[in-house]
Amino acid sequence: MKIAVDDLSGPEIAGFLDEHVQEMRSITPLESKHALDLESLRRPEITFWSVMDGDSLVGCGAIKRLDADHAEVKSMRTRPARKRSGIASLLLEHIVTEAKRMGFTRLSLETGAAEFFLPARKLYEKFGFEYCDPFADYEPDPNSAFMTRVL
Numbered sequence: 001m002k003i004a005v006d007d008l009s010g011p012e013i014a015g016f017l018d019e020h021v022q023e024m025r026s027i028t029p030l031e032s033k034h035a036l037d038l039e040s041l042r043r044p045e046i047t048f049w050s051v052m053d054g055d056s057l058v059g060c061g062a063i064k065r066l067d068a069d070h071a072e073v074k075s076m077r078t079r080p081a082r083k084r085s086g087i088a089s090l091l092l093e094h095i096v097t098e099a100k101r102m103g104f105t106r107l108s109l110e111t112g113a114a115e116f117f118l119p120a121r122k123l124y125e126k127f128g129f130e131y132c133d134p135f136a137d138y139e140p141d142p143n144s145a146f147m148t149r150v151l
Contacts, residue, residue: 001058001089003094006050008042011056013050017041020077027116034110035056036062036074043081046074047098051091059087061095063107073109073112076120084119092127100151106138108135108148121145 006013023126024035041048047055051059052075059082062074071129073095099107109129111120129147 001090002052003049003091004052006048006060007040013060014038016057016060016079017075017078020075027114028112028143029047029051029091032112032141034138034144041075047102048075048092049098051087051089053082053087055092055109058082059091061091063095063099063102063104065104066108070108070135071102071104072136073107088120088123089126092123096127096151105151106148108132108139108146110134110144110146113141113145117145121147 008014021035021037024033036046045065046062048062049060050057055078059078061076063071063081065071065073073092076088076091078085097105107129109124111117111124124147128149130149132146133150134146136145136146138144
């Protein structure tokens with residue numbers, strides 16, 4: 001598998017991200033949805049990676065610079081047919097390593113609090129993320145779980 005920075009210009013990643021946003025909208029109330037659309041992911045403070053298995057797009061993830069020391073994990077997704085195959089762990093390890101290389105000392109994230117998101121929360125816990133209060137512009141939300149870790 002190969003993880004590479006993606007400029008988000010290809011139709012395959014556009015479709016993959018649209019599926020992600022649609023899935024999040026179907027699970028999470030609109031006021032609690034924090035998944036970024038394609039245009040939002042193209043902002044200069046975001047670094048986006050795609051995970052390729054040969055010619056197949058199997059996952060993606062990003063970090064958003066919040067300030068000089070703090071970044072947020074965004075848009076973690078694994079192709080549904082490939083869930084629980086190690087892609088998310090491989091990608092999260094890559095994101096943590098890259099965040100350190102970029103000079104960040106803290107990495108935080110928002111994920112869902114519903115049962116659907118339990119595997120994601122367990123993955124983040126495995127990588128040393130701990131539950132925290134809302135950060136950046138987030139407000140307390142019963143549909144959200146906030147996590148952070150020092151790098």
